Amino acid sequence: MTYRKVALIGLGLIASSMYWAMKRAGMETHVSGYARSEKTRETARRLGLCDVVCDSLEEVVKDADLVVLAVPVGAMGGIAETIAPHLKPGATVTDVGSVKRAVIEAVRPHIPEGVHFVPAHPMAGTEHSGPDSGFASLFDNRWCLIVPDGAPDAATAALEDFWHALGANTERMDVQHHDLVCAVVSHIPHLIAYTMVGVADDLRRVSDQEVIKFSAAGFRDFTRIAASDPTMWRDVFLTNKEATLEILGRFTEELFALQRAIRTGDGDTLFDYFTHTREIRRGILQAGQDTEAPDFGRIRKE
Ligand SMILES: NC(=O)c1ccc[n+]([C@@H]2O[C@H](COP(=O)([O-])OP(=O)(O)OC[C@H]3O[C@@H](n4cnc5c(N)ncnc54)[C@H](O)[C@@H]3O)[C@@H](O)[C@H]2O)c1
Numbered sequence: 001m002t003y004r005k006v007a008l009i010g011l012g013l014i015a016s017s018m019y020w021a022m023k024r025a026g027m028e029t030h031v032s033g034y035a036r037s038e039k040t041r042e043t044a045r046r047l048g049l050c051d052v053v054c055d056s057l058e059e060v061v062k063d064a065d066l067v068v069l070a071v072p073v074g075a076m077g078g079i080a081e082t083i084a085p086h087l088k089p090g091a092t093v094t095d096v097g098s099v100k101r102a103v104i105e106a107v108r109p110h111i112p113e114g115v116h117f118v119p120a121h122p123m124a125g126t127e128h129s130g131p132d133s134g135f136a137s138l139f140d141n142r143w144c145l146i147v148p149d150g151a152p153d154a155a156t157a158a159l160e161d162f163w164h165a166l167g168a169n170t171e172r173m174d175v176q177h178h179d180l181v182c183a184v185v186s187h188i189p190h191l192i193a194y195t196m197v198g199v200a201d202d203l204r205r206v207s208d209q210e211v212i213k214f215s216a217a218g219f220r221d222f223t224r225i226a227a228s229d230p231t232m233w234r235d236v237f238l239t240n241k242e243a244t245l246e247i248l249g250r251f252t253e254e255l256f257a258l259q260r261a262i263r264t265g266d267g268d269t270l271f272d273y274f275t276h277t278r279e280i281r282r283g284i285l286q287a288g289q290d291t292e293a294p295d296f297g298r299i300r301k302e
């Protein structure tokens with residue numbers, strides 16, 4: 001089933017990339033878009049983003065078969081409440097939020113009878129945000145995690161087909177597993193990058209020019225990630241508290257073990273640890289998996 005009309009709410013990196021990917025796929029879908037600020041709406045119109053850019057939430061969801069919530073996680077509930085009375089019976093509402101339990105708790109209570117809610121999360125992005133940051137190939141060969149959470153199979157399958165057309169692979173996941181997996185592969189790595197760049201900045205005598213001058217791939221990657229949108233990441237940590245604290249606890253334990261090995265000159269521990277992590281990386285490459293697409297099934301809550 002293809003959607004006749006799609007509404008994109010929040011015209012930033014993810015929504016604009018979805019639009020360009022839909023166009024690239026040759027979908028004959030009518031796409032309406034809404035952004036909160038007049039400035040973003042003007043930019044979207046100038047870029048030719050969406051077939052129509054609407055000035056209200058009521059207008060953008062009118063007659064839509066698929067409504068995509070592409071705003072920061074903390075804003076999803078309020079938008080769901082506003083659009084609820086205007087949703088077409090039989091429509092599907094989905095989201096692209098980086099956290100799923102909090103979004104489901106905020107959005108589901110507003111979804112009217114006869115409308116389906118199928119949460120989703122494309123595991124693709126960049127450090128850029130806003131309507132002019134999107135591009136059609138963002139989702140190519142990336143995973144889009146689908147969290148049906150009780151949605152009918154037909155609505156879930158239709159959303160999967162949609163994401164396949166946008167270039168992504170899909171995998172169904174339950175909500176708790178999703179939030180834990182994302183804490184491991186995305187949320188805590190971002191926190192570590194933010195922290196490392198903060199540490200470098202604290203040591204101003206190192207950081208001023210030297211950060212730029214001497215940084216090779218490792219630190220540069222940290223600075224790229226640490227340039228990501230502050231609103232989005234604030235919301236991620238506020239709403240995925242349980243899983244991020246769990247993984248952060250484990251991370252800190254490992255860090256202390258390595259710290260002790262450095263302090264005591266325990267080279268064997270350091271060597272063994274680094275050998276093990278190198279094997280993990282090689283295993284991923286040998287399995288022919290995209291280096292940027294981890295095997296989600298292997299990350300289990302113990
Ligand atoms: N950036 C990534 O790497 C990435 C990857 C996957 C999923 N996501 C998720 O996708 C969603 C959107 O992220 P993005 O990267 O496209 O962000 P973005 O900052 O590029 O765009 C978000 C848009 O939402 C709008 N917005 C913010 N608050 C709003 C509100 N209260 N009402 C209406 N509009 C509002 C902003 O003005 C902006 O246009 C987030 O939930 C994020 O967690 C992001």
Ligand SMILES: O=C(O)C(=O)C[C@]1(C(=O)O)C=C[C@@H](O)C=C1
Binds near residue numbers: 228
């Ligand atoms: O590639 C990046 O810049 C990203 O940060 C993308 C990334 C990730 O951590 O992999 C960030 C947040 C998401 O929810 C999904 C993907």
